[in-house]
Amino acid sequence: MAVRQIRTALLILALVILAGTTGYMLIEGWAFLESFYMTIISITTTGFAEVRPLSPAGRLFTVGVIIAGFSTIAYIGGRAAQLLIESRIFWRRRVNRKIGELQGHYIVCGFGRLGKQIAEELHALNQPFVVIEKDPARIDDIAAAGYLFINGDATQDEVLQTAGIDRAAGLIAVLPSDADNVFATLSAKVLNPRVFVVSRAIEDGTEIKLMRAGADRIVNPYEIGASRMVHMLVRPAVVDFMDIVYHKKGVDLHLEEIAVNENSPLIHKSLAESSIRQTLNIIIVAIFRQDGRFIYNPTSTEKILPGDRLIAIGASDSLASLANLCAQGEK
Structure with missing residues (x-):
C-alpha cells in the first residue's frame, strides 16, 4: 500500500515540476533551463536567489509551486518512513516466527569476539541457533551474518523465553562479565533444567559459582589457550x-x-x-x-x-x- 502511495506521489511531484517549468516559461517568458531551475529551488525551498526579478503574477505562481511541491515531498517522506517502519516490523516478526519454530537448537548469549567465533562454528556445523545480544552496535553485524538474533539482555527470563529456552538443547554463556554469565546460567536452568549449559569463566572463583548455578561445563579461555599452545609446542x-x-x-x-x-x-x-x-x-x-x-x-x-x-x-x-x-x- 505504502509503495503504491509513494509511486503516486512521485508522479504528482513530476507533474508539479513540469507544470512549474511550463508556468515560468509562459508567465515570465524564460528559457526552459531557467524555468526548470527556478521550479526546483522553489520546491526544495533551497533559498537561492531568483533567476530574474519576478512579476506579481510570477510571485503568486511561485507561492503555488512551493506549496504544491513541498507538500508532495513531505508526503513522500512520511510514506517512506512508514514503509521503512513496516518493513522492519515485518522482518522482526518473520525472525521471531523462525525462532518460534526452532526445536533442539542452541542459544548463544553474547556476540563479542568469542561469541562471534562460536556462532561461526555452529553455522559451519549446520546447527540451529539464536544469538542474544543487548549491545545495539553489534546487532548490525549479527544481521549481516544472517543469524537469528534477539536484541535483549540474556539474564532476563523473558528474553530467554523468547529465544525458546524451553525447547533448546543447549546454551552458551559468553557475556562480558562473569556475573552476567552466572545469572544467565541460573535463569536458563530455572526455566529449563534439562538444557545443557556451557559457560565462560574469567576470574578465579567463578567456576564454583557457575557450578552452583547449574552450568554443565565451564570454560576458561585463558587456560584452554595456554594448554593448546603448550601442546602445539610439545x-x-x-x-x-x-x-x-x-x-x-x-x-x-x-x-x-x-x-x-x-x-x-x-x-x-x-x-x-x-x-x-x-x-x-x-x-x-x-x-x-x-x-x-x-x-x-x-x-x-x-x-x-x-x-x-x-x-x-x-x-x-x-x-x-x-x-x-x-x-x-x-x-
Whole structure:
C-alpha cells in the first residue's frame, strides 16, 4: 500500500515540476533551463536567489509551486518512513516466527569476539541457533551474518523465553562479565533444567559459582589457550590431527558424537555384528553408556545399548549414514 502511495506521489511531484517549468516559461517568458531551475529551488525551498526579478503574477505562481511541491515531498517522506517502519516490523516478526519454530537448537548469549567465533562454528556445523545480544552496535553485524538474533539482555527470563529456552538443547554463556554469565546460567536452568549449559569463566572463583548455578561445563579461555599452545609446542602432530577431525584442515575426516535411539536396529548388537567398521569405514573410538560409564577403545564384542552415545571417527557421509541408522525408529 505504502509503495503504491509513494509511486503516486512521485508522479504528482513530476507533474508539479513540469507544470512549474511550463508556468515560468509562459508567465515570465524564460528559457526552459531557467524555468526548470527556478521550479526546483522553489520546491526544495533551497533559498537561492531568483533567476530574474519576478512579476506579481510570477510571485503568486511561485507561492503555488512551493506549496504544491513541498507538500508532495513531505508526503513522500512520511510514506517512506512508514514503509521503512513496516518493513522492519515485518522482518522482526518473520525472525521471531523462525525462532518460534526452532526445536533442539542452541542459544548463544553474547556476540563479542568469542561469541562471534562460536556462532561461526555452529553455522559451519549446520546447527540451529539464536544469538542474544543487548549491545545495539553489534546487532548490525549479527544481521549481516544472517543469524537469528534477539536484541535483549540474556539474564532476563523473558528474553530467554523468547529465544525458546524451553525447547533448546543447549546454551552458551559468553557475556562480558562473569556475573552476567552466572545469572544467565541460573535463569536458563530455572526455566529449563534439562538444557545443557556451557559457560565462560574469567576470574578465579567463578567456576564454583557457575557450578552452583547449574552450568554443565565451564570454560576458561585463558587456560584452554595456554594448554593448546603448550601442546602445539610439545605435541604438534597431535594438535594437527585434532584440527583435522574438528573440521579445520579441509580434510573429510570428522569426530562426532552420535546418540543411539532405543528402537535403532543396532540395539543389542555387538560392534562386529553391526558391521559399522566394514560397511561404513567408521572407527568407534569410545562409547558413553547411559549410566555414565565410559568405554574407551571398545572391543568388537562390545554391545550397543539404548541411550549409548558413540564417539565415532570417519568421513562426513559415513557419519551421516551412521547417525541415520542410530536414529531409526525415533518418534
